[in-house]
Amino acid sequence: MNMNNQKIEFLKNKKLEIMKKVILSLVLVLSTSTFFAQSVFDKFDGQDDIATVIVNKKMFSLLSKMEVKDKETQQYVNLIKKLDNLKVFVTSSDKKADEMKAVSEKYIKTSALEELMRINDKGKSVKIFVKSGSTESQIKELMMFVEGGSKDESVLMSLTGDFDLNELSILTDKMNLPGGAELKKASKTKTTK
Amino acid sequence: MRIALYITIAVSLFFTSCSNEPTLQKYFVENSEKKNFIVLDVAPSIINVDETKLSADQKIALASFDNMNVLAFKLDKNNKAEFETESKKIKEILKGKEYQELMKYGSGKDAASISFVGDENNIKEFVLFGKKEENGFAVVRITGKDMNPNNIMNIISILKSSNINMEQLKPLQALMK
Numbered sequence: 264m265n266m267n268n269q270k271i272e273f274l275k276n277k278k279l280e281i282m283k284k285v286i287l288s289l290v291l292v293l294s295t296s297t298f299f300a301q302s303v304f305d306k307f308d309g310q311d312d313i314a315t316v317i318v319n320k321k322m323f324s325l326l327s328k329m330e331v332k333d334k335e336t337q338q339y340v341n342l343i344k345k346l347d348n349l350k351v352f353v354t355s356s357d358k359k360a361d362e363m364k365a366v367s368e369k370y371i372k373t374s375a376l377e378e379l380m381r382i383n384d385k386g387k388s389v390k391i392f393v394k395s396g397s398t399e400s401q402i403k404e405l406m407m408f409v410e411g412g413s414k415d416e417s418v419l420m421s422l423t424g425d426f427d428l429n430e431l432s433i434l435t436d437k438m439n440l441p442g443g444a445e446l447k448k449a450s451k452t453k454t455t456k
Numbered sequence: 457m458r459i460a461l462y463i464t465i466a467v468s469l470f471f472t473s474c475s476n477e478p479t480l481q482k483y484f485v486e487n488s489e490k491k492n493f494i495v496l497d498v499a500p501s502i503i504n505v506d507e508t509k510l511s512a513d514q515k516i517a518l519a520s521f522d523n524m525n526v527l528a529f530k531l532d533k534n535n536k537a538e539f540e541t542e543s544k545k546i547k548e549i550l551k552g553k554e555y556q557e558l559m560k561y562g563s564g565k566d567a568a569s570i571s572f573v574g575d576e577n578n579i580k581e582f583v584l585f586g587k588k589e590e591n592g593f594a595v596v597r598i599t600g601k602d603m604n605p606n607n608i609m610n611i612i613s614i615l616k617s618s619n620i621n622m623e624q625l626k627p628l629q630a631l632m633k
Contacts, residue, residue, distance in 0.1 A: 311564030322558040325576055328605045 303370050304350055304421055307363065312356040318349040323424075338433050346424035353418050360410065360417035367408050367419055376406060386412040393428070400428045478549050480583060480597060484527050487542075492535050498524040498624050503611075505618035517610030522600040528628065531592035543593050546585060555583060565589035579603040 308315045327344040331337050354360055370376070376392040383389075387410065394404040403425060409418040488495040500521055510518065531539050550557070550571055560569035567587045574580035580599065587593040 309562055309564075309567075314561070314563040316559070316561050318559040319557055321556050321572075321576070322570075325558065325605050328576060329609055330606055 303366060304352065304419065306366075307352045307359075307419070310359070312354055312359050314353045316349070316351040320347045323347070335433075338430075342426055342430045342433055345426040345430075346422065348421070348423045350421045351418065352420075353416050355411070355416045357413065363417060363419045364408065364410065367406065371406070374404075376404070379405075387415055388412075396425060402426055402428050402431075405431075478545075478552070479554070480546075480549055480595065483546065483549060484525060484595075484597070487527065492529055492532075492538065494526075494528040494530060494628065496526040496528070496625070496628060498526065502624045503614060503618050505614055510614065513606070514610045514614050517607035518614060520600045520603045520607045521598070521611060523598075525597045525599070526594060526628065528594040529592040531590070539592060543587055546593070546595055550583065550585060574603075577604050 307313050308317065323343045323346045327340050329340065331340055352363060354363065371392055374394065376394050379391040379393045381388070381390045389407065389409050392406045392408075393402050395401060396403045403423065405420075405422045407418070407420045409416075409420075411417045484495070487493050500518065500523070502524075503518070507515070507518075529539060529542055549555070550569065554573055555571040556573070558570045558572060561567065562569075566589060567585070569583075569585045571583045571585075572579050572581065573583070578601075580601070580603070582596075582598040582603070584596040584598075585593070
């Protein structure tokens, strides 16, 4: 009887230990993947031939603390609250554009981004990828790559947070984001679906 | 007794941590006398405005703003190497824990960033950094108490309606040439 009890106790302990290990490794994997997500584009920052704009969460939360009176700006502030990070990389060098393309393609695969839309127009291609959240239109991350070809600049943009795709049109109206027109189309197609 | 001991330890830790970390303030002091550098202190009086015409919010905002210090490095043919090391030094300082970066812009040659010290509702210091390959770089510290986004918006609204006293900014003109 006593022996049996001990055995059960031992097994229980073992189970707990395994659970702990699983949880720990899960945490590790998750934390490294978010770490990875942050650093994957960061290598473009500060390079020659690449212009970078980075807006951090602190900026968004500061902006969202502003008191606003009119409704339109209020909508804008509501969206800003939900944003974490905005990174934009612009280059006119073909070599850097290829590098950006390679990194973004790899990133799409490793972090399971879905293609939202793709536009080809006069040698210029725009691709928009998203990582969906709890609902279909809820977005955790939006990545856009504009391939300028030989004439135009190439743009890589990454926006993270927890926002609704439909809200994005407000942002593109207010800020002068590259590819704003395309994004507006994207948010419309998603709602009519 | 024990409490006293803890306090001394805490205080000494506080001081050592202060003296170890390079701060912008220190950097300003150390370099203000050197050549190539232009230093400028701007008092709130630069906002030349009739206080009786301000709203209550605007008054609070103006009171939260203390001082603006500018340190600029003027680049010429002979100090290119120094320019590189000094701008690197500032970048290192701004990477410190105390300075929280809000946003930045950079291309290979030029760079700009905005950071702040304090927390979101009580900003003690804003730091603006700008670098241009042809001209040099400049660091601007805006210090105050209890600055917050609304106060900043109000300051901007004051600035719009005021006639800024340009006399105080004269030394900076050398940088633009």
